[in-house]
Amino acid sequence: TLAGKTAVITGSNSGIGLGIARELAKAGANVVLNSFTNLPEDHALAEGIASEFGVEARYIPADMSKGDSARQLITSAGRCDILINNAGIQHVAPVQDFPAEKWDAIIAINLSSAYHTVAAALPMMRASGWGRVINIASAHGLTASPYKSAYVAAKHGIVGFSKTIALETAEEPITCNAICPGYVLTPLVEEQIPGTMKEYGMDRETVIRDVMLARQPSKQFATTEQMGGTAVFLCSPAADQITGTTISVDGGWTAL
Numbered sequence: 001t002l003a004g005k006t007a008v009i010t011g012s013n014s015g016i017g018l019g020i021a022r023e024l025a026k027a028g029a030n031v032v033l034n035s036f037t038n039l040p041e042d043h044a045l046a047e048g049i050a051s052e053f054g055v056e057a058r059y060i061p062a063d064m065s066k067g068d069s070a071r072q073l074i075t076s077a078g079r080c081d082i083l084i085n086n087a088g089i090q091h092v093a094p095v096q097d098f099p100a101e102k103w104d105a106i107i108a109i110n111l112s113s114a115y116h117t118v119a120a121a122l123p124m125m126r127a128s129g130w131g132r133v134i135n136i137a138s139a140h141g142l143t144a145s146p147y148k149s150a151y152v153a154a155k156h157g158i159v160g161f162s163k164t165i166a167l168e169t170a171e172e173p174i175t176c177n178a179i180c181p182g183y184v185l186t187p188l189v190e191e192q193i194p195g196t197m198k199e200y201g202m203d204r205e206t207v208i209r210d211v212m213l214a215r216q217p218s219k220q221f222a223t224t225e226q227m228g229g230t231a232v233f234l235c236s237p238a239a240d241q242i243t244g245t246t247i248s249v250d251g252g253w254t255a256l
């Protein structure tokens, strides 16, 4: 059980981050949800988790594209035993046409925010004598696809960053790892299905199987619950000696 632990999950008002927050809360952790918005429904998500799982849950707005805000999120949380760096965005374009502001935003949100949150959270973990850093990388942290230069660079970067933090904390009761999801059916991905159906003149099942899951041998999406379950495992005593590595949850993508 994670009772008494506080988990901070960046980018957790939807998708994988929310799924991880729910599984950590189910395991007993108090959770801090985050995104850059500050809407009633954001705070309602935290209230829902608190009442469903009987833990403390808060929503703290902070923009992960800004280093100061990323550090402020950890300071405002007040305690951080489990840090999940999950906030991420995507942009797809050939490198010569890739907008510089998109490149900068992807590097800032998908990579640099983790540097800032880790720098702010490690002293708290050291003070409490236990810590888990889990960075949400991607199959694109281990392999590449065309037209995703910034995303692939940021995700490979976060894998290297995770290894470095693991070495810097190796003799302490702190671990740092990266989870590498394959395709997960988050709201963001779901929204792309109708457009792709139209574009290719395919039905929903064909788009999912032959376009979206072309590189995922299981031909099934991974789920946000499975990402949460993997995070809970990395917080368990069984994972005390698992540090500086990646766990792929990708239906065989990286075995191809």
Ligand code: NAD
Residues within 6 Å of the ligand: 010, 011, 012, 013, 014, 015, 016, 017, 034, 035, 036, 062, 063, 064, 065, 086, 087, 088, 089, 109, 110, 136, 137, 138, 139, 180, 181, 182, 183, 184, 185, 186, 187, 188, 189
């Ligand atoms: P999503 O769009 O549902 O979630 C992204 C989250 O990040 C949202 O909560 C969003 O509000 C937040 N976010 C975006 N910009 C932010 C900012 N500036 N500051 C704070 N929060 C911000 O997408 P998702 O699929 O759940 O993605 C979550 C993570 O998982 C990302 O890092 C993504 O790269 C990674 N991932 C997703 C998949 C997939 O197939 N869905 C596969 C591999 C890796």
